Amino acid sequence: MRADVLIVGGGIAGSTLATLLSRSGLDVIIVERKGRPGHPHHCSGILGFDAMRELLLFSEDWVLSEVNWSKFVSPGGVELEVSKPLAKVVNRSEMDRETWELALSSGAKGMLSTPFKGLLSRKEALIRGEVVSFDLIVGADGTLSSVARTYGLPYLEVELGLQRECELSVGDGYIVRLLGGSKFSWIQPWGNHAKVGAIGDIGDPLRDLVLGSCPSALGNFEGNVIPRRVREKFHGRDFALVGDAAGQVKPLSRGGVLLAVRAAKLLAEELVRGWDNLGKALARYEREWWRVNGAELALGSALRRYLEGLSPSDIDSVFRTLRECEDSLRTFETDRQTLPIHAMPKTKVLKLSLSRPRASLSAAVELVKYLMRW
Template identity: 30%
Template sequence: METDVLIIGAGPAGCFTGKILAEHGLKVTIVEEHAEVGKPACCTGIVGLSGLRELGIKPGKWVLGRLRGAKIYPPSNNSIKLTRGKVEALVVDREKFDRSLADAAVKAGADLLLGRRCVDLDFNDTPLIETQDGVKLKARVVIGADGPHSIVARKLGLLVSSKYVKCAQVETEADVDRDVAEIYLNKSFSPGFFGWMVKAGKVARVGLGTAAGNPVRLLRSFLSEHPVVSGKVGKVVHNRCTGVIPECMSRRIHKGTVLLVGDAAGQVKPLTGGGIYIGLCCAKLAAETVIRAFESGRMRDLESYPGAVMKKFGSEFRVGMRVKKLFDQMSNEDLNFLSTFLIQDEVREIVLKNFDFDHHEKVISALVARAPEVLKSIGIRRALKYIKFLT
């Protein structure tokens, strides 16, 4: 079987890439190892509303909730609620969301092959892929959209870092506000990341990520021992799941006639690990790059893809990774101190004025611009400590 573009993985990034390419008349084949699109899914499912509008994706039946802000719990558990009163993000049913993107790709003309796992990949000359049932697929261009453990990235030696945040999540009844995401910062329960609780329809999704330790054990402790969470969640939990988030910018994303998109490319927000918006944006950039290459007849034009990604997200990635480095070095005492900083009126005003769900750099830059006031308020010794973390 021959095709113009072969996409490995039918997640959001893969299907969105396929839709755009098929709409431009290219022959597109999407191969998915699972029997159904959207399964299994282990995702909190929060995506910024402005980002969806930017991408031309209209909310559908996959919307489970609308978020107007966040409530942050530092280790002291003195919560800080940040909201501007308008809908900032949507909580989605990932199975239905993924299926809607797959349906759109098929409607545009893409072929979708389910239950086909790639067992052999040959990227010499014309890429050739073989599935577990012996089907051979030849393509001029291959898009690796096969998740954080991407076989395409491994086969081509594109992994720069093998660091992951390990996550675990359950669904349960919980006493949680419908319009805010609750974020729990506590190194004892989620070292190197954070915990969360968000209403998703009739249930709440409760989970955490960790850079060290067993996420399932940590989640069990989070549910039963955290002073706030243990009093909010029900005793019956279901839809237990685990997953990983790749480190941001942890892979090279182009080699020859192969491009990586989404989690396979490490295209996630450095601070939260969210990958839906960034993955979809990069899918669009990848599709536009492939279209130009086919129109010009020069496959070397694919080399422009990494530059296009960095032009749009490079500054966001770099700033976010520096702040993540700072967060990783902070103790619970540091986190408690910073929570008192966040409740200051002038700081709160800066955050609410500049917050963008999909672009964290904006609010970070606004806070840095007020550096003299910030340094004065937190004290020179502590300021020097934090500056050391960032250098």
């Protein structure tokens, strides 16, 4: 078998890319290790308005709930509230399945129950006992990407996200409780019920945290590892990575759908435009991805570093200062999480920075690191 592009992973990143490349006339093979694309999926399904707009396919049939307000609670109980439509909660299994179907109907050859296990030679892989030759391989195979490892890239540093469906109601609200640093637990609507979840280090008592807010569970624990940061590099001479495989998640909420879809679209655009010079096209993909997402990512990562440098009581007092900036908080959007910082009076930003100089210094170092990549 032969393909112009072999895509490993039939999640949202892989299927989006496969659709666009196939529509442009390239021969695409996409392999997915699961027997049913999208099933099971361990995602909360919260999509902001940019994500809904930028997906190739969006169906109201996937929507389980709406999020029309959000409450952020500091470790000591200081609350910040944003009241406006913020997101929809979708059934990720259905979304990923239908996007996989879209890729196939666009001409991609899809193979389920087909794990990628490594290369035979620079441009050949053994897939289900058959040699597949290709010009380019794309790893859309999630945080623990086999494609990245095949090309000698290190494992990503990860956190763990755990959640469970519970017999609770939060109406149309989303409640986030900071646990210290940038770790948090949450309660979100899920149809007539709720999902309770927590994100932290692998050794943290996340199960207990979820159980503590979920007296009557309706399902089993679900979860997955989440990249801590974007990879230093997400392309090489013969390969590119998209989505979680590239570490492309939002630094504050850790949502990854929007950035994965953007990566797939940018990569498709560059490949179609520059197929005759793949090296240049891949380099342009990485540059463009940073150009589009760099500013939000740099500031989001700096804020996360700032939070990680604060004690729980420091976070309480930062929240008290933020409560004085209600108008700025109202600018918060699920897909543009740093907008309140831009909207805040500069004197407040300065006050917050100067009152916690160590946390501010490590945030500034993080900001500079990201800005240099951008």
